[in-house]
Amino acid sequence: MESRSKGGSVAEVLRKINLSARNFTAHQEKTLRALSYCRTSALGGHIDACDGCGNMSISYNSCRNRHCPQCQGHKKEEWIQKREQDLLPCTYYHVVFTLPQELNGLAISQPQLIYKALFEAAWATLNQFGKTEGLQLGMIGVLHTWGQNLSLHPHLHCIVPGGGIDHHGKWKKKVRTDKYLFSVKAMSKVFRAKFVALLRTSGVKDSNLMEKLFAKNWVVYAKRPFGGPKQVIEYLGRYTHKVAISNHRIKEVTDKEVRFGYKDYRKGGEKKEMTLSHVEFIRRFSLHILPRRFVRIRHYGILSSSWKRGKLQALQSDLKINIPEVTPKTLLNK
Structure with a gap:
């Protein structure tokens, strides 16, 4: 039975x-x-x-592996507490850079190359648009590699302050008055060009692949901006330390199969269920195991680690921002 x-x-x-x-x-x-x-x-x-x-x-004991659905709570809490010290008094924008499915083969065979290029191309794109405005921007990039059904779907969630430092070293609060940071169509073209250029300099010489990449419209999605710093923290708390699938989405495990829930975003986020064999479920899950020591949350520009060593604190002081003290939230000792 x-x-x-x-x-x-x-x-x-x-x-x-x-x-x-x-x-x-x-x-x-x-x-x-x-x-x-x-x-x-x-x-x-x-x-x-x-x-x-x-x-x-x-x-x-827990395994403490970053891919484990059971082990992310404590790491997430510590990371979020630290991010509260980085906030600036401005609107924050949410931009998502997505790689086309034509790159899935390379993402499987050379994940280090593809995911590193995704970070670099996304930041180079935003940085270029910021410089056009005469500003040094900042960015937090969070890599997600999965779709809701555990398919390979590499995309980068970017949190960008709606302001930056001008050439005088002074804070300029708004980049634009539009509801979105920059033109999505313009960013898509620049992102595609920068990513393909990085592939070429990395030694990828597949001319057929390059033609397919340039023939396709790449997706840069600008979500509505956050209401303020508190909303940024809430978002980061939900998404920074997510893994490919959480245990609460798994509905049933039998001797042969796994049934889990997912949202079909092609149909407006309609809730559905999928059943896979154990082997296929784990095969899909394994697609999202990142290379050893690969950093999946990165900071750039005025949110980079080099900026945080003095410059960010000086800027926050000039803007009269009260920085919350970070105190441990656990009383447990092992």
């Missing part, structure tokens, strides 16, 4: 297949195995003690 479990997790599916028998890279297999061991006896345990009431509890 077939066993079923309502709900489920990525780890549960992983424990139902033989990872060694599949065609994963060594890095992918190591990552998937870590996720399958997460919060089990395989990783040992620890004692949590509350400094306030003295209550103690024994728990299994």
Whole structure:
């Protein structure tokens, strides 16, 4: 008789297949195995003690892998607290740069090259438009590689302050009065040209691919701007440390299949369900395992790490911004 479990997790599916028998890279297999061991006896345990009431509890250790749906909460909280110190008093814009599906093959075979070029081309595009306005802009880029059905869909979410530093080193609050930062059509063409140029300088010489890339209209999507810094923090809290699929989207795991929910954005975000075999589900999930040490959240311009070493603080002081102190939000000691 077939066993079923309502709900489920990525780890549960992983424990139902033989990872060694599949065609994963060594890095992918190591990552998937870590996720399958997460919060089990395989990783040992620890004692949590509350400094306030003295209550103690024994728990299994987490794998702490960045691809694990169970291990992102603590990292996200720490990261968000730090970002609260970077905010400026302006409108923030949300721009999404998407790669065409013609690049999926290269994204699978050379992910380091493709995803690095995506970051660089997106920032080079925004930076060029900013310089046209006489401004040094800033950007936080967050890489997502998945679609709702776990297909490969590389795109970069960019959070851009609606202002920058002019050539006098002074803050200029608004880039434009429009509801969007820059013309989407104009950005799309520049983004395409810059990305293809990066491919060529990286040694990609497939002329047929280049023709296909230039023949296609690339997608740069400008979402409505955030209402203010608080909305930026709320957004970052939801999306910065997402993984390909969260466990709460998994509806059922049987001996052979996985059923999960997704939104079909081609039909206005209509909620649907999909059923895949264990092997196909994990194959799709593995497409979103990033190269070792690849940084998927990056900061540029006036939000870069070099700017934060003094210049950003000086700017915030000039603008009379009160910076919240970062204090740990947990009382648990292990």
